[in-house]
Amino acid sequence: MIHLKIQFKTEFGQAVYISGNSKYLGQWNPKQAIRMNWTENDIWEVEIAYHKIEYKYFISQYESIQTVLWESGPNRVTTKHTIDVWNYRKVCFQCLNPSNCLIYISGSPETLGKFQKRIRMKNKDGISQYTCLLDVADPQIQYQYHFLTKSEFSSPVQKLDLESEQSYYKDALLVYSDNLAKVKQMIFQLNKNICYGYVPQSKEDYRILKNFNLKTIVEFCNTQEKSLLEHQLQRDDCQHMIVNLYHFKQENFTQRLLQLIQIFIQKYQLIYICNNSLSHLRKYLQVYEKLSK
Structure with a gap:
């Protein structure tokens, strides 16, 4: 019984x-x-x-x-x-971890530390997992993973809608991530509003970005042939916009860059800025950080 x-x-x-x-x-x-x-x-x-x-x-x-x-x-x-x-569910967070590195989880609910502390996930057979109770009435559940290897990496913050979860692990709802290794290579976080990395090339790249709620993609380029701003609607509900910095006048380049990023943040809250040269992209973002303080 x-x-x-x-x-x-x-x-x-x-x-x-x-x-x-x-x-x-x-x-x-x-x-x-x-x-x-x-x-x-x-x-x-x-x-x-x-x-x-x-x-x-x-x-x-x-x-x-x-x-x-x-x-x-x-x-x-x-x-x-x-x-x-009543109105709570047991939720099992799992992520693929074939290297058995240390992975922690943090999040907005109390059982995930309210983003003030990190909880170490248990490693077994190449999978890291953590199980807790979550309130299904909470519409703003957020969480992220933290890798500790030779350097530290935190995944972008993700949103969780318990009403839409349909997979189970034993007696718990299953929230599974199998692409964190690629995310670690692909996505970097500047602050709560900006993530950055390489330009997405494949359907899988867009799917990864969408899974991390990065649906607004701003690509910086520097090409004489292209107009200032081009809109491209891409796969999986991601909006990919190309901003051509070639048309920015040199004398007010930094100020226009700051204003442009602020406009995107005000409109979309969370954006993914990309360029196939991370060294150039980091220079742009360093300018933004310096001016926005």
Whole structure:
């Protein structure tokens, strides 16, 4: 038998029910759901036959199911005794780590350190992972990875929408990253608004940028043949804009560069600036940092 528990304080005359994808849980039909048993401290519990289940809780009238109020978030899964928290989900962050280097994770929720501390991920069989509880009602969950090798590298900050996650690892929602090695070579972070790196060339490059919420791409070039600003709509909802610095007058080059970057940040909040010469690009960004202080 599997023993499931959840704490929830209902109104008088209400009860907590559990429904799921098996015949024991009514095949997602609320009318055939199981009413859980109330115990002290508003703990509701139930025992069901052992099997892998996909399930959710809802609130309805105690005597007969009429109005149904489902809990928020994606479905739950388990094969073992579980103590759940209403509107929270267990989330497993995993990233490919064949070199078994030290990887830490940080994020905006309290269980991810509120970006004030980093949590070391566990390494096993070339995978680093960390599991925690997250509030599905939080629309602003953000997180990032930190590599410690000979030098330190932090991935761009990513946003997490728990409602859209559909993959599972054991009894947790799975958030998996398999391209961090390429990200480490491709993306560098200047500050909270600017990431930079090489110009994306392939569909995979654009997919990586999109996964890290870098959908606004600003490419700097210096070519006489091109106009000042060219717009290109690229794959995977990424907007790729080419800015030709050749047309900037030399006497006010630095000021125009500062104004241009500030305009992009005000409009898009997070931008990816790129050029196939990182040495030139870093010089431009050093000028920007110096003037923007």
